[in-house]
Amino acid sequence: MPSLLPYVEKLRLVDHHCHGVVRRDLDRAAFEALLTEAGVSGPLGGTLFDSQIGFALRRWCAPVLDLAPHAAPEEYLARRAELGFAEVTERFLTAAGLAAVCVDTGYAPEPQLSPAELGDAAGAPAYEVVRLERVAEEVAQAGGTAAGFADAVLQRLTGTVEERRAVAVKSIAAYRVGLDLPGERPTRAEVTAAADRLLRTDAVDRAPVRLADQVLHRFLMWAAVDLGLPLQIHVGYGDRDIDLHRCNPLLLTGLLRAIEPAGVPIMLLHNYPFHREAGYLAQVFPHVFLDVGLATHNLGHRSSALLAEALELAPFGKFLFATDAYGLPELYHLGALLFRRALSDHLQAALAEGAFAEPDAARVAELIGAGNARRAYRLPPP
Numbered sequence: 456m457p458s459l460l461p462y463v464e465k466l467r468l469v470d471h472h473c474h475g476v477v478r479r480d481l482d483r484a485a486f487e488a489l490l491t492e493a494g495v496s497g498p499l500g501g502t503l504f505d506s507q508i509g510f511a512l513r514r515w516c517a518p519v520l521d522l523a524p525h526a527a528p529e530e531y532l533a534r535r536a537e538l539g540f541a542e543v544t545e546r547f548l549t550a551a552g553l554a555a556v557c558v559d560t561g562y563a564p565e566p567q568l569s570p571a572e573l574g575d576a577a578g579a580p581a582y583e584v585v586r587l588e589r590v591a592e593e594v595a596q597a598g599g600t601a602a603g604f605a606d607a608v609l610q611r612l613t614g615t616v617e618e619r620r621a622v623a624v625k626s627i628a629a630y631r632v633g634l635d636l637p638g639e640r641p642t643r644a645e646v647t648a649a650a651d652r653l654l655r656t657d658a659v660d661r662a663p664v665r666l667a668d669q670v671l672h673r674f675l676m677w678a679a680v681d682l683g684l685p686l687q688i689h690v691g692y693g694d695r696d697i698d699l700h701r702c703n704p705l706l707l708t709g710l711l712r713a714i715e716p717a718g719v720p721i722m723l724l725h726n727y728p729f730h731r732e733a734g735y736l737a738q739v740f741p742h743v744f745l746d747v748g749l750a751t752h753n754l755g756h757r758s759s760a761l762l763a764e765a766l767e768l769a770p771f772g773k774f775l776f777a778t779d780a781y782g783l784p785e786l787y788h789l790g791a792l793l794f795r796r797a798l799s800d801h802l803q804a805a806l807a808e809g810a811f812a813e814p815d816a817a818r819v820a821e822l823i824g825a826g827n828a829r830r831a832y833r834l835p836p837p
């Protein structure tokens with residue numbers, strides 16, 4: 456097993472896309488449900504411990520809990536329960552070696568650590584990312600008229616971003632309607648008509664509002680562009696709510712072209728299995744960036760191959776580190792560790808062949824691990 460390049464091992468990473476972790480102890484079923492975004496495991500599929508992420512967890516997380524590498528799942532979970540979630544969270548977030556976290560707070564079906572608490576546990580500053588659809592759904596839930604919807608959303612969005620000092624906003628259009636979105640900014644009349652449909656559905660169902668209308672997703676993305684903040688877009692793989700065939704980033708081409716003159720950074724999140732397509736977009740559009748968070752820890756041992764593919768076309772100034780950790784603090788550690796291994800493997804292979812020079816390898820590691828995120832999100836220097 457090759458050791459890590461020293462400048463990769465020591466590099467404190469800026470995690471530009473991650474989430475809260477749960478504040479409770481977990482039994483085996485609850486733990487496995489959070490291990491992947493599949494959220495399920497059961498008799499037909501066996502156990503998710505028997506997968507790349509399960510093996511990676513036993514290999515790399517067990518030692519953080521003072522167990523031998525490859526500890527059995529039962530032993531691992533027993534030790535985890537013995538230490539308690541607070542101690543476990545502290546250990547994994549410390550082990551991740553993070554310089555900053557940019558936390559998406561838009562999805563929290565149960566109480567989670569706040570960005571500030573995550574930052575405290577990681578020993579790093581925490582920044583918030585506001586989910587666009589959530590803001591619009593809160594406005595719809597509060598009632599009001601279709602004609603007043605656009606202004607109410609814009610006002611609430613501006614207020615939320617200021618109040619939380621958010622560094623970016625995020626769209627989950629991929630989850631709701633897919634990414635095949637027309638590029639043009641929707642007209643006021645189109646937004647009002649779409650708001651009318653949304654508000655009427657709510658009145659009939661009395662259920663929580665769920666925004667899923669391509670006009671409104673586009674309206675929100677353009678609102679983000681007007682704010683001038685980086686716009687994160689969920690792309691590719693996620694949980695099973697997604698129709699993955701509608702989440703190829705190439706479907707965003709028209710929208711990316713339309714947004715380009717505004718100069719607002721567009722952050723394509725996750726991307727797997729379309730990471731090569733995302734790399735292409737990052738090459739041809741100056742404002743497009745990408746990561747392979749979520750897939751990095753799910754691919755476990757194969758994450759080095761993933762990173763190498765993602766970096767085939769993507770310029771080194773356009774690629775970012777992200778864990779996309781959610782629920783389990785282990786995912787912060789795994790995401791960071793597997794990313795460092797993948798980056799080190801890639802650079803070492805290039806150095807061994809004489810393809811890269813050492814000073815360039817060290818510089819690229821810093822860009823990908825931290826510098827690109829600091830530049831795109833205008834984060835203060837460490």
Ligand SMILES: [Zn+2]
Nearest residue numbers: 472474559779
């Ligand atoms: Zn995420």
